Amino acid sequence: xxxxxxxxxxxxxxxxxxxxxxxxxxxxxxxxxxxxxxxxxxxxxxxxxxxxxxxxxxxxxxxxxxxxxxxxxxxxxxxxxxxxxxxxxxxxxxxxxxxxxxxxxxxxxxxxxxxxx
Amino acid sequence: xxxxxxxxxxxxxxxxxxxxxxxxxxxxxxxxxxxxxxxxxxxxxxxxxxxxxxxxxxxxxxxxxxxxxxxxxxxxxxxxxxxxxxxxxxxxxxxxxxxxxxxxxxxxxxxxx
Numbered sequence: 001x002x003x004x005x006x007x008x009x010x011x012x013x014x015x016x017x018x019x020x021x022x023x024x025x026x027x028x029x030x031x032x033x034x035x036x037x038x039x040x041x042x043x044x045x046x047x048x049x050x051x052x053x054x055x056x057x058x059x060x061x062x063x064x065x066x067x068x069x070x071x072x073x074x075x076x077x078x079x080x081x082x083x084x085x086x087x088x089x090x091x092x093x094x095x096x097x098x099x100x101x102x103x104x105x106x107x108x109x110x111x112x113x114x115x116x117x
Numbered sequence: 118x119x120x121x122x123x124x125x126x127x128x129x130x131x132x133x134x135x136x137x138x139x140x141x142x143x144x145x146x147x148x149x150x151x152x153x154x155x156x157x158x159x160x161x162x163x164x165x166x167x168x169x170x171x172x173x174x175x176x177x178x179x180x181x182x183x184x185x186x187x188x189x190x191x192x193x194x195x196x197x198x199x200x201x202x203x204x205x206x207x208x209x210x211x212x213x214x215x216x217x218x219x220x221x222x223x224x225x226x227x228x229x230x
Contacts, residue, residue: 031216042121042207042221043160050216088159092215103167103214104150104175109159 004032004089004108012114019076021111023089024069030092032065032072033105037086046074046087079115086110119143123208123222130198130229138193138225140208146220148211149191153177153204154224160207166191167214198229 007022023032031050035043047063049056049072056063062075076083090105124139142149150165162175166185180202182194191210195202205226209219 033218035221040224042223043209043219044221045218048216048218103173104162104165105160105209105219106162107152107160109157 004091004106006087006089006108006111008111009109010112010114012116013079014116015079015081017079019079019083019113019115021074021087021113023072023074023108025072025089025091026070029067032063033090033092034061034063034072034074035088035090035107037088037110039085043088076113079113081115081117084113084115086112121208121210121220121222123206123225125225126223127226128228130195130227132199132229134198135194135196136198138195138206138208138227140191140193140222141189142191142208142210142220143189144210144212144220145188146210146212147188148214149185150175150209150219151181151183151191151193152207152209154207155204163193163206195227200229203227203229 004023004025033048034046037043047058049063049065060077065072088107088110090107121142147168151163152160154160161177163181164183166172169185169188172183185191205224207224208222211217211219
């Protein structure tokens, strides 16, 4: 079951432009996290935003969280070629699967971001 | 800083063979987990552990076994490999189960023929 869904699935922009990607989720959350995955590599944590926070910044990254709409957005400002990667949102909760419940991060399918030089 | 180390990086198995994917972390994290990543599917939780001696099933546990005899190690065992298990496998660890960032290994790309 997919708790988070990113939108768009793919995004291509020019270097220097801002990139915005969105994540929607289905149930109440404790927190929401964003991860980056470069091609062929593991995931790297970017930002964790708690359910009682509305906005968080880290360098060129800005994350917002709207719990009433069950959505989050990740903004990357002044994009660089090195930002080319897939970006995933993940929620942290106890999820019921067909075989029972499980504790762990539940990921969306990701947004593939390409920065054109 | 080693972080989370997975071995091997690549593996090709024949249907019916067995193998163990190794995962080790040097951060003294209590929580460890295994995910598989398939095209268009995102990451799906296979098994997880909240501490040494404790393991539990995730979303897609069938065909996989795990053990956690030490805090550092969390191997994933495939007993009878099937083509449906062709995937990229990621191990992750975190200080605790919730409200904290996860650290991922570099992944194991497994092909079952």
